[in-house]
Amino acid sequence: MNKVYDFLVIGSGLAGLSFTLKAADYGKVAMLTKVDLLETNTSYAQGGIAAVTYKPDTYNKHIEDTIIAGNNLCNREVVEMVVREAPTEIQQLIDWGARFDRESSGKFDLAKEGGHSEHRILHHKDNTGYEIQRALSARIRSHPNVDVFEYHFAIDLITQHHLGKLVKRIHSDTECYGVYAINLKTHEINTFLSKATLVATGGAGNLYTTTTNPLIATGDGIAMVYRAKGTVENMEFFQFHPTSLYNPGERPSFLITEALRGFGGILKTVDGKEFMHKYDKRSSLAPRDIVARAIDNEMKVRGDDYVYLDCTHLAAEELKKNFPNIYEKCLTIGCDFTKDMIPVVPAAHYLCGGIKVDRNGKTWIKRLYAAGETASTGMHGANRLASNSLIEAVVYADRAAKDAIEQIKNVEIQNNIPEWDDKGTTHPEEMVLITQNYKEVQQIFSVYVGIVRSNLRLKRALDRLEIIYKETEQLYRKSKLSKQLCELRNLINVGYLIIKMAMRREESIGLHYNIDYPPSV
Numbered sequence: 418m419n420k421v422y423d424f425l426v427i428g429s430g431l432a433g434l435s436f437t438l439k440a441a442d443y444g445k446v447a448m449l450t451k452v453d454l455l456e457t458n459t460s461y462a463q464g465g466i467a468a469v470t471y472k473p474d475t476y477n478k479h480i481e482d483t484i485i486a487g488n489n490l491c492n493r494e495v496v497e498m499v500v501r502e503a504p505t506e507i508q509q510l511i512d513w514g515a516r517f518d519r520e521s522s523g524k525f526d527l528a529k530e531g532g533h534s535e536h537r538i539l540h541h542k543d544n545t546g547y548e549i550q551r552a553l554s555a556r557i558r559s560h561p562n563v564d565v566f567e568y569h570f571a572i573d574l575i576t577q578h579h580l581g582k583l584v585k586r587i588h589s590d591t592e593c594y595g596v597y598a599i600n601l602k603t604h605e606i607n608t609f610l611s612k613a614t615l616v617a618t619g620g621a622g623n624l625y626t627t628t629t630n631p632l633i634a635t636g637d638g639i640a641m642v643y644r645a646k647g648t649v650e651n652m653e654f655f656q657f658h659p660t661s662l663y664n665p666g667e668r669p670s671f672l673i674t675e676a677l678r679g680f681g682g683i684l685k686t687v688d689g690k691e692f693m694h695k696y697d698k699r700s701s702l703a704p705r706d707i708v709a710r711a712i713d714n715e716m717k718v719r720g721d722d723y724v725y726l727d728c729t730h731l732a733a734e735e736l737k738k739n740f741p742n743i744y745e746k747c748l749t750i751g752c753d754f755t756k757d758m759i760p761v762v763p764a765a766h767y768l769c770g771g772i773k774v775d776r777n778g779k780t781w782i783k784r785l786y787a788a789g790e791t792a793s794t795g796m797h798g799a800n801r802l803a804s805n806s807l808i809e810a811v812v813y814a815d816r817a818a819k820d821a822i823e824q825i826k827n828v829e830i831q832n833n834i835p836e837w838d839d840k841g842t843t844h845p846e847e848m849v850l851i852t853q854n855y856k857e858v859q860q861i862f863s864v865y866v867g868i869v870r871s872n873l874r875l876k877r878a879l880d881r882l883e884i885i886y887k888e889t890e891q892l893y894r895k896s897k898l899s900k901q902l903c904e905l906r907n908l909i910n911v912g913y914l915i916i917k918m919a920m921r922r923e924e925s926i927g928l929h930y931n932i933d934y935p936p937s938v
């Protein structure tokens with residue numbers, strides 16, 4: 418039977434949660450999440466959330482810092498809007514129960530991160546994301562107007578295409594009526610119908626072998642919108658965090674914060690030699706993208722699997738006091754970072770591009786909104802400034818909710834939607850057909866479409882991906898649907914978009930570095 422709601426929200430991270438809490442005062446909301454409510458990228462965010470609070474900080478400084486980080490490819494109007502609306506949304510998070518650390522005077526304890534000219538990062542210890550997720554999830558669970566559907570995997574958006582009508586990509590009049598989703602506990606495919614739908618499915622870090630993103634980050638929303646003939650942009654800009662703990666097989670990779678380098682940690686090759694001075698006069702304190710490229714180059718040239726972050730010369734007690742979580746984590750792999758160097762590698766971290774939206778979070782498909790990491794708003798340009806993603810998510814969720822609340826007054830539920838046409842009757846003979854292709858996709862992207870690219874590498878990646886695409890489509894057509902198969906298919910779609918957009922950008926800028934186009938100095 419169809420499940421009918423005013424609002425449908427796909428994703429339970431900060432974007433989905435905050436949209437839901439606002440929309441739920443105006444209608445019934447269904448929130449779908451493919452795992453449980455708490456397993457999101459949001460829960461893993463450590464550093465904090467950026468907003469201007471006290472002088473000497475100003476909106477203009479935050480705006481300029483964002484645009485400089487984004488290599489002037491940001492949309493200035495969007496940056497101004499997000500920065501100016503940020504303080505109101507921070508207050509909203511506090512009203513919903515999120516706690517941020519304060520000094521004894523009662524003022525916020527603001528941190529400063531790379532690229533920020535002022536202290537402006539609100540945080541809760543070193544687990545800010547989890548604190549926000551905890552507070553908002555508790556409210557969602559008790560809200561009478563919200564039905565949470567955990568372990569429900571959204572497969573595809575429902576559009577006119579499902580009514581047998583032709584949908585074109587350009588000048589599209591496509592409308593979204595809801596989504597088909599697999600109940601992962603019963604394996605039934607449900608039809609969710611809505612007046613307005615929000616895609617808030619987060620990033621796609623699992624395209625790469627090493628990522629800080631949890632397993633949920635497979636770009637599902639972007640792939641769904643692309644298949645429904647929506648518009649996707651800026652996919653070539655994938656941010657890598659320079660230092661995650663090298664611990665093969667561990668997913669997600671554990672993030673080693675930049676603050677450790679700020680504290681005096683020095684990057685070294687496996688034979689103990691410093692190398693960052695060869696790449697930038699700021700050495701180990703150079704910006705994220707430069708450090709990530711330098712590490713990548715050293716590893717490739719030397720054939721090593723990792724480099725070291727050396728903190729052994731720093732005061733042991735201070736280190737343990739300031740970085741207790743990192744200390745504990747390193748001990749689990751037998752590394753006491755007061756005595757041993759920490760093995761680190763860059764890890765795929767944040768997707769700047771995604772589903773194109775306007776300033777109200779509207780996509781190019783009617784009745785469909787997107788917010789959070791899955792959306793491309795114009796805020797990040799060619800490189801995201803640290804701690805700007807949580808604030809972008811909450812500002813856009815607010816704008817999308819306000820717009821959707823108005824829009825649903827004039828639309829009706831589309832009732833004549835057919836049930837999901839489950840053509841597949843068989844289970845794949847062997848799961849390995851899916852899991853091996855998943856690994857191959859990750860290897861292709863890590864080696865050819867990672868931190869440093871070239872025209873030849875991109876072409877090679879496209880050719881390889883084509884083979885896996887064909888195999889996977891065949892499997893998809895004849896098999897019973899599973900989460901694993903759908904995620905693989907989505908990663909292939911997202912990967913295709915990254916390669917195509919990377920090929921189209923004939924320059925090196927920000928996060929897109931192609932050795933065939935040396936950056937202009």
Ligand SMILES: Cc1cc2nc3c(=O)[nH]c(=O)nc-3n(C[C@H](O)[C@H](O)[C@H](O)COP(=O)(O)OP(=O)(O)OC[C@H]3O[C@@H](n4cnc5c(N)ncnc54)[C@H](O)[C@@H]3O)c2cc1C
Pocket residue numbers: 427428429430431432433449450451452454456457458459460461462463464465466467546569570571572617618619620629630631633637638672766767788789790791803804805806807808810
């Ligand atoms: C280790 C780490 C540290 C970070 N630190 C910071 C930081 O300090 N500051 C900052 O600003 N940003 C940080 N980020 C980035 C930030 O956390 C994310 O960009 C942000 O949380 C994304 O929120 P979201 O709501 O868009 O998506 P997410 O929080 O990722 O939520 C996505 C949701 O979508 C659901 N979903 C996905 N696909 C489907 C599907 N097919 N069907 C149903 N549900 C689906 C998932 O189950 C999940 O509920 C960090 C990220 C990581 C990984």
